Amino acid sequence: MSEEPVVGFDRVSKAFDGGVRALDEVSLRVGAGELLVLLGLSGSGKSTLLRHVDGLQRATSGTVTVLGRDVGRLRGSELRSLRRRVGFVFQQFHLVGSLTVLENVCTGALGTLRGPRLGLFTYPRRVRHAAMERLERVGLADQAMQRADTLSGGQQQRVAVARALLQRPEILLADEPVASLDPDSAAQVMNLIAEIGREDGLTVVCSLHQVDLALSWGHRIVGLRSGRVVLDTPVHGLSREEAMSIYSKVGSELSGVGP
Incomplete structure (x- = not known):
């Protein structure tokens, strides 16, 4: 230490x-x-x-x-x-079930962006690219365009981890x-x-x-x-x-x- x-x-x-x-x-x-x-x-x-x-x-x-x-x-x-x-992963995932997995990960960048985001393609390309990299890291790149509520609990928590990692904590x-x-x-x-x-x-x-x-x-x-x-x-x-x-x-x- x-x-x-x-x-x-x-x-x-x-x-x-x-x-x-x-x-x-x-x-x-x-x-x-x-x-x-x-x-x-x-x-x-x-x-x-x-x-x-x-x-x-x-x-x-x-x-x-x-x-x-x-x-x-x-x-x-x-x-x-x-x-x-400081990244934070919660017990209840806190994903938006109706959004795609990729967009849920992109929300991890909201603290660095100005204004609200309405839809995946309102996020800058660099954010979408970084979000895909995080999904690859947690083994869920193939599910990027699925609705988050179609995933298992373990998969949803891995999405939450990817979202926290997008902050580069x-x-x-x-x-x-x-x-x-x-x-x-x-x-x-x-x-x-x-x-x-x-x-x-x-x-x-x-x-x-x-x-x-x-x-x-x-x-x-x-x-x-x-x-x-x-x-x-x-x-x-x-x-x-x-x-x-x-x-x-x-x-x-x-x-x-x-x-």
Whole structure:
């Protein structure tokens, strides 16, 4: 890991209406090129943590730094500029089913274009060409002109990955990207994300529920419970039982918590 983190959380807390604390004094550093997996029960704070990285949510207290910028201080064009450097893959794909696969990928360039786009051929040729390159990379170039809603769930998530890659991100966030997929499709999508991360030198932060996938894919696992970091350890040498203990131990920290 590099000295200067790509993503840094310094005693970050997030409280919602009613006093619910989604994050509680979280401190975390993610280095360049690292593949970090967040594990934890539903409601443990995984999605909230990811949404702080690109400013979709803002900390109640503490500091979030991304690519050397204090996210909490960014507004307007500065925040949009940061978000262009951070790709996001969501659990529910967020594709427009009535549009072609290629046009869905092209929407990943909207942050760099002026004005709305109505139809595939209103995108510049360079964007369409780049989108086709991303589809080739995820193995879906042959489906470019199909409606997105004709694809399987695993294929739709690969389209979502291609769309995120069109931004040429330095960081890729993935919020339970395989939660709705069958085991074979889930493994394919996670292997694809890991391969792209390695080849492009991306920093990847991904939340998962599947412990086996996390152990086979990630460099490091961070376990969350009730908004607190209860485990922070490299995957190497971590047993499945130790990883599963994130889900079974309540109210106490686990071994391997980082500084």
